[in-house]
Amino acid sequence: xxxxxxxxxxxxxxxxxxxxxxxxxxxxRPVAELRCGLFTNTERWQLLLPNAQIGFETESYLSGKFxxxxxxxINAQCIANAELASMITxxxxxxxxxxxxxxxxxxxxxxxxxxxxxxxxxxxxxxxDLYLKNDAILRHDFKLATKNSVSKELSRTNLLIGPxxxxxxxxxxxxxxxxxxxxxxxxxxxxxxxxxxGSMLRGPLAVMDGAVVKMGAKIYGATxxxxxxxxxxxxxNSIFQAYSNKGHDGFMGNALIGxxxxxxxxxxxxxxxxxxxxxxxxSYEQQQQVATNETFMGLTMGDHSKSAINVQFNTxxxxxxxxxIFCSQFPDKFTASFQWHxxxxxxxxxxxxxxxxxxxxxxxxxxxxxxxxxxxxKFLAKN
Numbered sequence: 001x002x003x004x005x006x007x008x009x010x011x012x013x014x015x016x017x018x019x020x021x022x023x024x025x026x027x028x029r030p031v032a033e034l035r036c037g038l039f040t041n042t043e044r045w046q047l048l049l050p051n052a053q054i055g056f057e058t059e060s061y062l063s064g065k066f067x068x069x070x071x072x073x074i075n076a077q078c079i080a081n082a083e084l085a086s087m088i089t090x091x092x093x094x095x096x097x098x099x100x101x102x103x104x105x106x107x108x109x110x111x112x113x114x115x116x117x118x119x120x121x122x123x124x125x126x127x128x129d130l131y132l133k134n135d136a137i138l139r140h141d142f143k144l145a146t147k148n149s150v151s152k153e154l155s156r157t158n159l160l161i162g163p164x165x166x167x168x169x170x171x172x173x174x175x176x177x178x179x180x181x182x183x184x185x186x187x188x189x190x191x192x193x194x195x196x197x198g199s200m201l202r203g204p205l206a207v208m209d210g211a212v213v214k215m216g217a218k219i220y221g222a223t224x225x226x227x228x229x230x231x232x233x234x235x236x237n238s239i240f241q242a243y244s245n246k247g248h249d250g251f252m253g254n255a256l257i258g259x260x261x262x263x264x265x266x267x268x269x270x271x272x273x274x275x276x277x278x279x280x281x282x283s284y285e286q287q288q289q290v291a292t293n294e295t296f297m298g299l300t301m302g303d304h305s306k307s308a309i310n311v312q313f314n315t316x317x318x319x320x321x322x323x324x325i326f327c328s329q330f331p332d333k334f335t336a337s338f339q340w341h342x343x344x345x346x347x348x349x350x351x352x353x354x355x356x357x358x359x360x361x362x363x364x365x366x367x368x369x370x371x372x373x374x375x376x377x378k379f380l381a382k383n
Contacts, residue, residue, distance in 0.1 A: 009089070010071025011045055014057035016103075018077065022127050023284035024302030024320045025241070025258050027337065028376055030058035030066050032076035035226050035241050036130045037137030038145055038188055038206045044080035047144060049089070061379040065372035074105045079122040079137055082144075087116070099123070128281075128294055131237050131254050135185065135222035138204035142168065142186040154180070157197075166203065178213075185221050214247055226259075228365060236271075238298065243365055255298035258321075260361055262306040269313040271298035281316035282334035289333070292316075302337065304358050321380055322354045338381050351381045 013032035022031055032041040033056075039047070042054055055069030056062075072088055078099070087097055088105050096106035099116045102123060122133055122140070145168070152169040154160055155176055160167060162182035169175065170191040177197030180187055185204025189195065193207050198216040207213060207225045214232030225231050226242035233248060238255040246252060248265035255269055272295065273279060279297045283290040297316040305319045308326035319325060320337030327343050335341050338349040355377055359369040 008051045008053065009049065010053045010055065010069045011049070012055045012057050012069055012071040012073050013041060013045070013076045014073055016075045016077055019059050020285040024300065024318065024337070025256060027321050027380055028303045030056045030062060030076065032056060034130065036134050036224060036239055038141035038208065041076050041080055048080055048082060048085040061376060064375060072105060072107050075103055077124045078104050079140065081140065083118065084121070127256065127300065128292065128297055130239055130256055134224060134237065134239060135204055138206055138222050138224065139185060142188050145188060253298045254296045256300045258301055258303040260304045260358065261301050264307050264309040264311060266309055267307045267311045269299035269317065270315040271296050273315050279316040282318040322349060322358065322377065324349065351377060
C-alpha cells in the first residue's frame with residue numbers, strides 16, 4: 001500500500017452538491033461512502049494518507065453520523081489515487097486543483113488554480129458510473145490493496161484460469177472446489193471470506209471481508225461484493241455495498257444494491273430492453289424518469305429494502321430506502337422509500353416498524369442501528 005503522508009492533516013470529502021444524483025444509495029450516506037472497486041473513497045484516502053482526519057461535507061440530516069471538519073476540501077466524485085494524494089499534501093493555502101473543468105481539491109478560499117495533467121483520473125459523474133467504471137476502479141484498487149503484500153495460497157481443490165499474480169487471497173479466507181478466472185481481470189478475496197464449492201468467479205472481481213459466495217454461484221466481472229454480503233445465483237457487473245443478501249438463485253446485472261438489503265429467492269432484474277434501446281431511469285435530482293445514453297442498466301436499491309421470492313424487476317428500476325416489494329407481476333420502475341408495494345396496492349411502511357425491522361436485521365450481524373440511523377430514517381420518512 002502507498003504510505004505518502006508524514007504529518008497529520010484534515011480532509012473534507014464533499015458531495016459537491018451532487019447528493020441526489022447518486023440517490024437512493026446516498027440517501028443514507030455521503031458520496032464518499034459509496035463503495036466501488038474494493039473501497040469507498042473514505043477508505044482510499046485512509047490508505048493513502050493514514051494519519052489524515054476525515055470529515056464530510058454532506059446534507060445536514062446526515063451530518064450527525066458523518067461530521068464535517070475544517071480540512072482541505074476534496075471532491076468525493078474523484079477516485080483517490082497516489083498522484084492526487086501527493087498533490088494534496090503539497091497544496092498551499094489558496095490553491096485549487098482542477099481536472100479539465102472539474103474542481104478536485106482546494107485549500108481554503110481559492111485564489112490560484114492548478115490545472116492537473118492526470119491521465120487516468122476516474123470521476124463518478126452519474127449513479128450508473130459506479131458499475132460502468134467499476135472495471136477500471138477494481139484494477140486500480142487491486143494494485144493499491146496488494147502492493148508489498150503476499151497472497152495466501154489457493155487450495156489445490158480449486159481451478160485457477162489465468163495469471164496467478166492477478167489473484168490475491170487475504171488471511172482467513174476459505175475457498176474450496178471453485179473456479180477462478182483472472183484472464184480478463186484481477187480477483188481480490190478479502191479476509192475471512194468463504195467461497196463455497198461449485199462457485200465460478202471471473203475477474204475483475206472483489207469479494208470483501210467476511211462475505212460469503214454460496215454454492216454454485218456464477219459471478220461475472222466487473223463486480224464488487226461488499227463486506228459481510230451473502231451472494232448466490234448469477235451476478236454480472238454489479239455492486240453490493242455491504243451486509244446485503246442475495247442468497248439464492250436469480251439474476252442481478254448492472255445492479256447497485258445498498259446495505260442491509262435482502263433479495264428473496266429467484267428475484268431477478270432485467271438489465272436490457274427487448275428492443276435494445278437506451279434506458280430511462282428515475283432521477284432523485286430531477287424527480288422524474290430521465291433518458292440516459294445507456295443500454296444496460298439493472299436494479300438500484302437503497303439501504304434496508306427487500307424483495308419477496310420471485311420478484312421480477314424491470315430494466316433500470318429504482319427502489320428507495322426501507323421498502324418492501326412483493327409483487328407477482330413487474331413492480332413500478334420507481335418505488336419511493338418506506339413503501340410496501342404489492343400488485344395492486346401500496347402502503348406506507350410505518351416508521352416504528354421499519355426501525356424495528358432494521359434493528360433486528362443488524363443485530364443478527366452484531367451491528368447496532370444507532371440513534372444517528374434513527375434520525376436519518378425519521379428525516380427520510382418525513383421528507
